Amino acid sequence: MSSINVALLGFGTVGRGVYEIIEQEQKRLTEILGCSVNIVAILVDDETIERNVPSHILVTSSAHDVLTQPVDVVIEAIVGVEPAYTYLSQAIEKGCHIITANKEMFAHKGHELKQQAKERQVSVEYEATVAGGVPVINTLRQLVTVNRVVQIEAILNGTTNYILSEITNKQASFAEALQSAQQLGYAEADPTNDLKGYDALYKAIILAELLTGTKVYGNHVFREGIKSVIKADVIHQQLKGSRVKHIATLNFGQGQIDIRVEPKWITSEHPLYHVEGVDNAIVMTGDYVGRLKLEGPGAGQYPTASVMVEDLVKIFSRERKLVNN
Amino acid sequence: MSSINVALLGFGTVGRGVYEIIEQEQKRLTEILGCSVNIVAILVDDETIERNVPSHILVTSSAHDVLTQPVDVVIEAIVGVEPAYTYLSQAIEKGCHIITANKEMFAHKGHELKQQAKERQVSVEYEATVAGGVPVINTLRQLVTVNRVVQIEAILNGTTNYILSEITNKQASFAEALQSAQQLGYAEADPTNDLKGYDALYKAIILAELLTGTKVYGNHVFREGIKSVIKADVIHQQLKGSRVKHIATLNFGQGQIDIRVEPKWITSEHPLYHVEGVDNAIVMTGDYVGRLKLEGPGAGQYPTASVMVEDLVKIFSRERKLVNN
Numbered sequence: 001m002s003s004i005n006v007a008l009l010g011f012g013t014v015g016r017g018v019y020e021i022i023e024q025e026q027k028r029l030t031e032i033l034g035c036s037v038n039i040v041a042i043l044v045d046d047e048t049i050e051r052n053v054p055s056h057i058l059v060t061s062s063a064h065d066v067l068t069q070p071v072d073v074v075i076e077a078i079v080g081v082e083p084a085y086t087y088l089s090q091a092i093e094k095g096c097h098i099i100t101a102n103k104e105m106f107a108h109k110g111h112e113l114k115q116q117a118k119e120r121q122v123s124v125e126y127e128a129t130v131a132g133g134v135p136v137i138n139t140l141r142q143l144v145t146v147n148r149v150v151q152i153e154a155i156l157n158g159t160t161n162y163i164l165s166e167i168t169n170k171q172a173s174f175a176e177a178l179q180s181a182q183q184l185g186y187a188e189a190d191p192t193n194d195l196k197g198y199d200a201l202y203k204a205i206i207l208a209e210l211l212t213g214t215k216v217y218g219n220h221v222f223r224e225g226i227k228s229v230i231k232a233d234v235i236h237q238q239l240k241g242s243r244v245k246h247i248a249t250l251n252f253g254q255g256q257i258d259i260r261v262e263p264k265w266i267t268s269e270h271p272l273y274h275v276e277g278v279d280n281a282i283v284m285t286g287d288y289v290g291r292l293k294l295e296g297p298g299a300g301q302y303p304t305a306s307v308m309v310e311d312l313v314k315i316f317s318r319e320r321k322l323v324n325n
Numbered sequence: 326m327s328s329i330n331v332a333l334l335g336f337g338t339v340g341r342g343v344y345e346i347i348e349q350e351q352k353r354l355t356e357i358l359g360c361s362v363n364i365v366a367i368l369v370d371d372e373t374i375e376r377n378v379p380s381h382i383l384v385t386s387s388a389h390d391v392l393t394q395p396v397d398v399v400i401e402a403i404v405g406v407e408p409a410y411t412y413l414s415q416a417i418e419k420g421c422h423i424i425t426a427n428k429e430m431f432a433h434k435g436h437e438l439k440q441q442a443k444e445r446q447v448s449v450e451y452e453a454t455v456a457g458g459v460p461v462i463n464t465l466r467q468l469v470t471v472n473r474v475v476q477i478e479a480i481l482n483g484t485t486n487y488i489l490s491e492i493t494n495k496q497a498s499f500a501e502a503l504q505s506a507q508q509l510g511y512a513e514a515d516p517t518n519d520l521k522g523y524d525a526l527y528k529a530i531i532l533a534e535l536l537t538g539t540k541v542y543g544n545h546v547f548r549e550g551i552k553s554v555i556k557a558d559v560i561h562q563q564l565k566g567s568r569v570k571h572i573a574t575l576n577f578g579q580g581q582i583d584i585r586v587e588p589k590w591i592t593s594e595h596p597l598y599h600v601e602g603v604d605n606a607i608v609m610t611g612d613y614v615g616r617l618k619l620e621g622p623g624a625g626q627y628p629t630a631s632v633m634v635e636d637l638v639k640i641f642s643r644e645r646k647l648v649n650n
Contacts, residue, residue, distance in 0.1 A: 021613060025471060032470055133614040138467060139460055145357055145638040146350060146631050271620075274599045288346060288631035289458040289622065295596075296617035306471050306613035313470040318643065 003036045004316055007071040007096075009043045009063070009087055011051065014077040014101050014128070017305030019053070025309070033316050041066040043087075063087050073097040073315065075308055077128075078105075085109040092116050092124075099311045101128035101304055104193075107202035111215040123318070125311035130203045131156060131280040133303025134296040138314075140210060140284060147286030149211050152250040153271070156203040158278035158298040159187045159194040160226045160246040164263075165276045167234050168243055174231065186278050186299075196225035197246065200261045204248040208259055211252065216259070224262040241267050245275070328361045329641055332396040332421075334368045334388070334412055336376060339402040339426050339453070342630030344378070350634070358641050366391040368412075388412050398422040398640065400633055402453075403430075410434040417441050417449075424636045426453035426629055429518075432527035436540040448643070450636035455528045456481060456605040458628025459621040463639075465535060465609060472611030474536050477575040478596070481528040483603035483623035484512045484519040485551045485571040489588075490601045492559050493568055499556065511603050511624075521550035522571065525586045529573040533584055536577065541584070549587040566592050570600070 006022065008015050022029070022037055029037045041058040043066045044051065051059055060066060063083065067074075067090055074091040076098065078084040084105045088098050092113065100106055106113070106129045117124045127137045131154070143149065155161050159181055166177035178195075181187035193199045201223050208216040226246050234244055242265040251258040266273050271293050275281040280298030285291045297303040331347065333340050347354070347362055354362045366383040368391045369376065376384055385391060388408065392399075392415055399416040401423065403409040409430045413423050417438065425431055431438070431454045442449040452462045456479070468474065480486050484506055491502035503520075506512035518524045526548050533541040551571050559569055567590040576583040591598050596618050600606040605623030610616045622628040 021471060028471075134617060135464055135467060139464065142460060142463060142635050142639070145642075146346060146353075146634045286631070288627040290625070290628050292459060292619070292621035294617070294619055297615045300615070302613040303615050306611070309471045310467050314467070317470075 003038050004033065004312075005038050005040045005070055005072045006312070007041045007043070007066050007069060007074045007091075008039060009066070009074060009076040009084070010078040011042050011044045012077065012079075013301045014304045014308070015042070015075075017301040018075055018077065018308050021302070021305050021309045029309075029313070032313060034320065037312070040071060041069045063090075067091060067094060071096050073099060073312060075312070076100045076102055077308070078102055081105045081108050085113070088113055089116060092120050092122055095120060095122060097123045097125070097315050099125045099128075099308050099315075101126075101308060103129040103199070103202040103206065107205040107218070110206055111209050114209075123315045125308075125315060126206065127307040127311050128304045130206050131282060131294075131296070132158075132298040132300060133307055134280055134282065134294050134298065135307060135310075136207070136282050136294060137210065139292070139294060140207070143284065143286050143289065143292075144211065147288045148252070149284055149286055150252055151285045152207060152211075152248070152282060154204075154207075154248045154282040155245055155272055155275050155280055156200040156248050156282070156298070157194050157197075157246060158280055159191060160197075160200070161275065161280070161298075162186050162278045164226060164229065164234075164244055164246060167229070167231055168238060169276070171231070171235060174227075174229070195227055197223045197261045200246060200248050204250060204259050204261055207248075208250055208257055211250070212257055216257070221259040221261060223260075226263055229263050237265055243273055245272050247272060328363050329358065329637075330363050330365045330395055330397045331637070332366045332368070332391050332394060332399045332416075333364060334391070334399060334401040334409070335403040336367050336369045337402065337404075338626045339629045339633070340367070340400075342626040343400055343402065343633050346627070346630050346634045354634075354638070357638060359645065362637070365396060366394045388415075392416060392419060396421050398424060398637060400637070401425045401427055402633070403427055406430045406433050410438070413438055414441060417445050417447055420445060420447060422448040422450070422640050424450045424453075424633050424640075426451075426633060428454040428524070428527040428531065432530040432543070435531055436534050439534075448640045450633075450640060451531065452632040452636050453629045455531050456607060456619075456621070457483075457623040457625060458632055459605055459607065459619050459623065460632060460635075461532070461607050461619060462535065464617070464619060465532070468609065468611050468614065468617075469536065472613045473577070474609055474611055475577055476610045477532060477536075477573070477607060479529075479532075479573045479607035480570055480597055480600050480605055481525040481573050481607070481623070482519050482522075482571060483605055484516060485522075485525070486600065486605070486623075487511050487603045489551060489554065489559075489569055489571060492554070492556055493563060494601070496556070496560060499552075499554070520552055522548045522586045525571060525573050529575060529584050529586055532573075533575055533582055536575070537582055541582070545584070547585040547587065551588055554588050562590055568598055570597050572597060
């Protein structure tokens with residue numbers, strides 16, 4: 001392989017971040033992988049917009065044209081289940097590795113993609129789907145080669161954590177906190193997915209499927225958003241030493257798993273108590289290793305794009321059996 | 326390869342932990358790796374002590390006898406630079422992969438072992454040398470495939486963090502806190518290495534060598550232990566919102582690195598402020614990903630042994646190009 005050929009599906013914030021990192025870090029990537037990493041095609045919604053990419057890169061709204069290029073790996077950063085799932089399934093069928101940041105799609109179709117990839121002997125990497133730049137997926141995958149994970153507790157949505165932090169620390173009203181989140185770019189114009197807990201639910205499902213190896217359905221998960229949180233309660237409970245956090249809890253029993261995504265009152269002994277603002281954090285308990293906590297940026301262009309390019313390096317290091325001492 | 330043959334060097338707390346995990350998790354390891362993992366030899370100090378291991382395992386005080394067995398990987402959990410370094414160097418020369426938990430040795434000779442392993446095309450894994458069960462090494466290795474690490478701040482010694490926590494939270498005297506740490510098994514009978522900051526220094530050097538790829542010498546590191554911390558100051562500063570923590574700081578500039586291991590007064594905004602007791606924590610700042618924090622058990626039999634067996638799985642997954650979707 002004289003070069004690694006990449007197709008990018010989606011050229012929004014994260015897609016462009018991946019493009020920029022690959023271009024800027026070409027020298028480093030070539031050193032590590034022993035060959036260049038070339039973006040050969042980019043799938044966009046609207047090909048009439050000027051993207052400022054070199055003319056040798058195919059920029060098109062035709063997924064067919066992208067996937068008929070000679071591509072080794074497809075990096076996907078679109079929103080929603082379809083058409084992303086269909087494209088990735090087609091890419092796997094062609095023998096491409098895939099890397100995705102699309103949590104909604106992966107919560108619904110991750111199990112199917114993993115099965116299909118196993119048959120075609122290609123890799124599916126999805127670090128960016130859960131907790132943005134925090135390497136939760138790779139840490140868990142490594143952990144479970146030896147440990148049984150007995151519990152996960154996590155703050156998986158930065159928007160709601162920011163809103164709850166604002167209410168708690170600045171006595172903001174819910175509306176003020178939401179508006180502040182939107183002004184800072186932490187919340188979408190339509191924040192329903194975050195506020196109702198769907199975003200955290202998707203991530204909890206992805207973690208549960210990783211840890212059980214089986215398909216997990218959203219309607220088996222208890223889900224409550226943060227709209228039921230009342231400012232007066234937050235202030236009152238704070239005086240008693242409690243804070244409210246929107247927490248995904250996964251409990252693994254004998255062949256059973258219980259998943260809940262809900263606001264919870266916790267005290268300062270709880271490892272998620274001090275997680276503030278848009279940070280994400282995950283506390284994983286393994287039977288040998290005990291309790292590990294990971295915390296960091298749960299979203300953002302470069303944190304998310306960074307772990308996707310790390311996924312790419314991982315796939316091709318493995319392909320070449322590269323050892324990094 | 327019909328089985329993976331392991332030699333254990335050292336059968337103290339951590340060595341026995343590795344032995345127990347490999348025995349107890351045989352079924353899982355065989356499933357993941359496609360072959361059994363057999364401990365073929367154990368190097369002990371005193372072979373007259375009954376160890377309760379099956380008779381087909383060679384238990385001996387002769388390193389020569391251990392290393393002339395047909396061994397694929399050597400797992401080392403001895404204390405001190407020598408003879409551990411010589412044994413591992415011999416093992417690499419024979420074409421064995423090595424896994425170590427020996428931070429003093431690896432701080433002094435890690436660079437040489439990595440160079441030698443590169444020439445012999447074997448792996449050196451050392452997750453257990455820094456922060457026990459917290460997967461600092463693998464997280465950093467992955468991170469730097471894309472990011473430049475600009476700073477690390479870390480609590481790398483559980484004993485001193487426990488002592489400082491006791492003084493801060495319970496107004497214990499230094500002597501009381503140390504005694505409590507010893508009673509709980511958190512501190513050695515001779516705690517000099519911890520209290521004077523040598524243990525944290527070793528770990529800081531290992532991180533620095535990982536990140537620079539060059540040899541780092543201990544006398545280039547500013548080191549101060551916790552003996553200069555005075556209880557009256559701790560109580561006084563606490564009223565002003567500051568806590569003292571023993572922190573290793575690595576700053577990476579243009580081709581330069583500044584390493585300090587010292588007590589520091591930090592306020593509640595600092596990401597290490599809430600790290601209490603024997604936990605270790607590391608805050609790493611990458612240019613793309615931003616600030617990540619990892620926290621967990623910095624020592625202990627099973628946390629440390631767990632990451633060593635994970636290292637083993639990693640080596641042989643790579644050997645076999647196993648993909649875990």
